[in-house]
Amino acid sequence: MATAICIQNSALFMYVLGRADDALILGHRLSEWCGHAPMMEEDMALANMGLDLIGQARELYTYAAEVEGAGNDEDKFAYLRDVQHYRNVLLVERPNGDFAQTMMRQFFYSAFADCYWRAMMSSTDPTLAAIAAKSEKESAYHLRHSSEWIIRLGDGTDESHRRAQSALNDLWPFTGELFQANPEDDALFAGRIAVDPRGLLQPWTENVTAILRSARLTLPQSQWMQKGGRSGQHSEHLGHLLSELQSLQRTYPNATW
Amino acid sequence: MVITPAQARDLREVAWNAAAQVVDPEIPALTIADLGVLRDVVVTDQGVEVAITPTYSGCPAMNMIALEIELALEREGFRNPVIRTVLSPAWTTDWMSEQGRQKLKEYGIAPPVAGGGRRALFGEQEVACPQCGSANTEVLSEFGSTSCKALWRCKSCREPFDYFKCH
């Protein structure tokens, strides 16, 4: 079994790594649908969105490796880190569940990514600004697709409404972490390298509640939010996901195609 | 080996022409020069370095393109060419040449609307059928066979077609 790599600390490195982890884990989750979606067009949509996210993750990991300067690369970050070294939000590691759960998760994340990447286009870091310029277009496309599904499911049959409402109730407590800032990120915000996610909560909430209203879905009463992913405390689901994602490199270290 | 500026200029032209002929493996009608993916070619005493820019974040063709450039340069006698990926500024479909758009259309793919922005990304602008030219078209699937395409249908000639999404 390959040894897990040792992680160096630096605010920018950890920050970029966290955003890469969000994209990789959600992209992997979407790839699990390949061949199982309810219809052909949707199979292509889920796989395409997954591909966009994995592409964003690759660019972010490559940049994280450059910032860290320790000879790591995208593959080492993805395949050789143990679960507690992942910094993704808990939302993206939630299991696919039914189609409503998958779409609700996609809708929450895409609504965030859409405003996040648009704001990041004016990052003073040219690499992050360039990654943002592509990701923003892709996120906007994902947001439109998932919003249409949320309305179609919520405002559909009794059964689709019930499932969409249940997905909303289950996943809502995982949305707060998207807007959580780590104290180490303050310097990045001050240098306008990164945007403070707390400032995105209001526009996100407005966009999301407007769609949920059209979908005839009701926000849960409780405002209690889950957290832990950004500091490496994950649910058991991420371990299972990584055991599949990493199995080949862990079993046959340095295997290449 | 020390090369004069004039030699470097000539070598650069040879290298550029070789790299420019590499095609996108998913849309072989288009070269990387048509796409705007080929950014720069530099020839120095150290060898040749080619800068390319990725299109869509997850485009799997980029690895293949880098490999093809390497092979094309080696065929012209350049040893150990270096392929560098440049992210900034980010590629957009506006970089596709007029010739590239024409080739796409002839290949049966509706080209991206130039300078279209967000509305064109969502196909909210008119997309003409590449077969009959009719503007009476509709989207069938927002996601297509590759990340750069959406699936459309022409209501005049009834033919389905790919639309190269604005990015």
Ligand SMILES: [Zn+2]
């Ligand atoms: Zn037609």
